[in-house]
Amino acid sequence: MHLAVRQWRVLGSKGFAQNLQYSASHIVNSIASVVFGLIYIYVWQAVTPESGFGPYTSSIIVQYICFNQTIAWFTQFGMKIRHRIAQSVRSGRIAVELARPMDFFWYHMAFEYGAQLYSLTFRGLPVGIALALLTEFHVPASAMTWVWTLVSLAIGGYIAITLGYLVGISSFWTNEIRTLSWALFSLETLLGGLSMPLEVLPRPVELVAKCSPFAHQAYYPAQIFLGLSGPAPILAGIVWAAVLTVIASWVTAWARRRLEVQGG
Numbered sequence: 001m002h003l004a005v006r007q008w009r010v011l012g013s014k015g016f017a018q019n020l021q022y023s024a025s026h027i028v029n030s031i032a033s034v035v036f037g038l039i040y041i042y043v044w045q046a047v048t049p050e051s052g053f054g055p056y057t058s059s060i061i062v063q064y065i066c067f068n069q070t071i072a073w074f075t076q077f078g079m080k081i082r083h084r085i086a087q088s089v090r091s092g093r094i095a096v097e098l099a100r101p102m103d104f105f106w107y108h109m110a111f112e113y114g115a116q117l118y119s120l121t122f123r124g125l126p127v128g129i130a131l132a133l134l135t136e137f138h139v140p141a142s143a144m145t146w147v148w149t150l151v152s153l154a155i156g157g158y159i160a161i162t163l164g165y166l167v168g169i170s171s172f173w174t175n176e177i178r179t180l181s182w183a184l185f186s187l188e189t190l191l192g193g194l195s196m197p198l199e200v201l202p203r204p205v206e207l208v209a210k211c212s213p214f215a216h217q218a219y220y221p222a223q224i225f226l227g228l229s230g231p232a233p234i235l236a237g238i239v240w241a242a243v244l245t246v247i248a249s250w251v252t253a254w255a256r257r258r259l260e261v262q263g264g
Contacts, residue, residue, distance in 0.1 A: 030126045030127050033073070033123075033127045034134075036069070037065060040065045040069075040196075048061055055228055056200075064222050069127050070120075071221060073127070074124055075156045075157050076160060078119040079164050081111075081164040084108070084168065108168075113161060116160075145225065148231040149221055152224050159240055163213070164184070166244075167181055187212075191208070191212050193209065194217070213244065220233040220234075
């Protein structure tokens with residue numbers, strides 16, 4: 001157990017440090033996120049009826065968008081795990097990676113988690129601070145709200161990385177993963193509630209979205225943060241994380257059997 005924790009810590013720190021060399025481009029991305037966040041805010045303020053969408057009044061939607069523009073850099077944007085795996089398959093480096101004395105899935109999970117923590121710290125938080133200064137954004141006063149939000153966010157990040165991993169490892173069977181990548185991005189954006197509360201969707205779609213793993217990437221962390229929900233959704237997030245972990249382990253074993261190494 002101690003060795004596994006140490007491996008996670010080392011890989012996570014490597015993933016975090018690797019991004020430090022791209023600080024200039026990250027500043028540009030953060031500025032773009034602030035601009036898009038303001039566009040979303042003005043659009044939703046214009047179209048939100050006086051009665052709101054369920055519990056989401058115009059002012060709450062502003063806070064919802066501000067929060068999600070901040071955490072998007074942890075649960076969706078900047079994730080490279082699928083492209084890193086696909087490139088390893090194309091280059092043949094995958095044989096070396098599978099031979100490492102650490103599970104292939106957990107190796108990539110730990111590395112990507114570190115990279116995404118960097119994105120949240122140096123790309124997401126500046127976006128949140130900028131939007132808070134430009135809008136009426138309020139932070140929770142309850143310490144437990146912060147705790148449950150961080151737990152929900154950690155689970156959402158895990159789910160996001162696992163889904164990206166599954167897209168990446170599909171390169172064992174396909175020549176190109178762009179179609180699956182765009183499909184995943186579309187589902188995360190629509191069913192995850194990144195740019196709008198799920199209550200805006202037609203009722204049947206809303207119910208499907210709330211039961212999907214995508215809702216744990218943005219919608220449920222935002223609900224907990226805004227005080228619209230207690231910690232109950234965290235249990236469903238843990239279940240989804242466990243299910244996706246089992247699927248990822250099964251697909252990894254299947255991919256390992258498919259690997260063919262040429263040469264001596």
